[in-house]
């Protein structure tokens with residue numbers, strides 16, 4: 001416990017600001033070489049170049065002399081040019097304007113002022129997008145880049161940080177940290193470090209991605225006129241990412257660092273976890289209870305107690321005597337196992353993983369050449385050097401142990417890495433091979449967890465015979481989205497932490513990590529029935545949906561608090577499964593475009609000043625708006641509906657947007673709204689995504705009175721990579737409403753998967769017509785008659801709904817509903 005002694009007068013640092021006294025000085029020479037402009041300045045060197053349209057890389061080499069080479073290799077965050085079809089999109093041009101050098105590259109320009117080596121980024125018409133007047137460093141080479149900020153600047157991204165959505169006035173550190181203290185605004189570093197800041201000024205948005213996996217600081221607090229990015233090692237190597245819209249910035253950043261891979265569908269289902277389900281029988285009993293209680297569940301996680309004295313790649317022979325049989329029984333229930341795998345390998349000469357790694361020198365070394373050791377769950381442990389390809393391959397191959405048992409998903413924890421020693425991680429001077437660019441741990445700490453997940457994802461993919469693996473990771477760096485989903489670590493069962501999960505996961509999404517979520521119900525502390533009900537309502541619409549809790553806390557499975565809470569949990573988990581066609585289509589969009597699965601309203605309505613810091617409600621895709629209740633004993637809340645009309649998902653009531661409304665939300669109600677013009681695909685819920693085999697797709701059209709909507713509906717087998725060879729279905733749907741008619745167009749852009757829904761039931765909801773006509777199959781006199789038809793329609797004038805049945809379209813279809 002800390003006391004007031006912490007703030008005794010002699011402990012307060014007099015000066016928070018560090019003095020970066022060295023600067024580049026004036027430019028002495030500039031040459032264009034291999035697509036880069038290399039500047040030799042008075043006191044150092046600078047490389048500036050365009051990589052792709054709208055992305056400029058700036059690298060500072062502090063103190064370098066004219067002949068010193070500027071190493072341009074990147075970290076693993078950046079998708080390398082050879083793996084990026086198209087590679088460099090534009091050869092820059094260099095122009096001497098007299099007072100400055102102007103670099104023209106695809107879509108934009110950079111001006112480097114000769115007098116002081118300052119940089120300005122401009123668009124094609126010469127408008128200034130950003131100004132970096134200062135690059136400076138200290139004697140020890142810790143460096144800073146200062147950017148000017150306009151008066152009304154707002155900040156987003158930065159991955160997994162506490163606080164609100166807008167990071168204005170905040171300061172955060174990037175240093176992957178296992179911080180078990182409650183996650184409060186004061187905590188500057190958590191498990192993930194995503195050094196990517198989105199800057200939004202009136203009329204312009206841009207991003208700064210600092211590719212430095214050592215410790216860095218983003219400071220938006222010290223000044224209102226500027227923000228700074230500071231590094232401890234490795235100088236400054238940043239990417240300016242142009243907008244002008246926030247969606248352009250997110251799209252470009254994810255083109256640079258990668259997008260999520262389309263996950264197996266089962267991983268998008270509901271996950272149940274506990275530290276720990278202690279033995280095989282408890283796991284099976286848990287699975288049976290889900291089935292008895294008819295609560296959907298796809299995954300049960302095995303926490304550390306499944307292992308033999310916490311040795312990774314083992315099962316405890318007493319508690320889990322027959323994991324294969326357990327997995328087989330779970331499979332029949334549609335449930336998969338995801339075991340935890342930590343990086344710490346027990347230092348035990350009788351243990352094969354330790355022996356193999358030690359024989360090949362695969363563990364991180366101290367400067368004296370002996371392995372670095374430190375205590376974690378198994379006691380003294382060693383840590384594989386995942387920054388080396390050969391170590392990743394070895395680690396990946398160890399996953400055969402799991403794959404052979406029928407396991408398809410792995411949970412990577414403690415991979416900051418967390419060590420129970422003084423510095424809380426691997427010693428700063430320990431050495432990493434780093435794929436040919438040796439570095440100390442201090443220099444590349446934040447890469448460790450991501451490289452472990454890369455090894456895991458690639459190893460599992462190799463073992464699974466063409467099925468997609470699922471990896472969950474606690475730690476990460478920019479690019480982690482390519483390998484793993486992310487959960488937000490050890491939160492608590494506090495209402496405040498439920499509320500915090502929204503801005504945190506929304507900013508993770510803006511930072512490329514589209515597949516993320518918190519421990520539903522809270523990990524530490526003790527949940528209550530009410531908190532679990534509310535949190536499950538919210539979590540059911542989050543990308544990653546897992547209920548997890550800690551040793552010695554009250555049980556928090558959905559049935560732990562009586563039937564009312566159980567019924568609510570069931571209803572909302574069912575909702576997730578019913579909406580799986582929608583959710584999975586949004587996942588595909590994330591994999592294709594980098595847009596997050598759940599979004600702050602700011603992303604879709606950037607010109608609406610009400611969205612600047614709106615983070616107690618969110619959008620699923622761009623059509624559904626959820627506004628969770630996140631306080632106890634609260635049955636009403638204010639909801640902001642942006643421009644357009646919205647429909648209450650539950651009652652169908654139409655609400656005009658551009659306004660704050662009061663939602664009534666008894667405990668069983670999550671305020672949920674659907675945008676006019678939305679096209680919402682649903683299906684019959686099932687106990688597991690494995691059993692989501694209804695032949696029928698329900699397509700609800702929230703008929704636009706005078707407007708339009710569109711949606712890309714995606715489906716594939718949910719497990720293999722066959723979609724990459726075209727074995728998937730993609731229907732592009734658009735709807736358009738006028739006073740006289742409503743038109744739905746269906747365009748099958750891809751039709752390679754034949755296992756999907758055979759029948760579509762399309763319902764035009766909220767039709768304003770007293771009667772209507774549709775030239776499509778038979779007009780049925782009622783729902784029953786309609787059900788029996790292959791192609792036809794029925795208009796229910798009381799409900800104002802027109803329902804159409806058809807076979808899944810294999811060619812373009814146009815339904816024109818005319819009002820009478």
Ligand code: GLC
Pocket residue numbers: 274275303304340413414474489490523548550
């Ligand atoms: C860490 C993880 C937590 C897990 C526990 C035991 O605290 O964050 O999720 O349950 O370790 O493995």
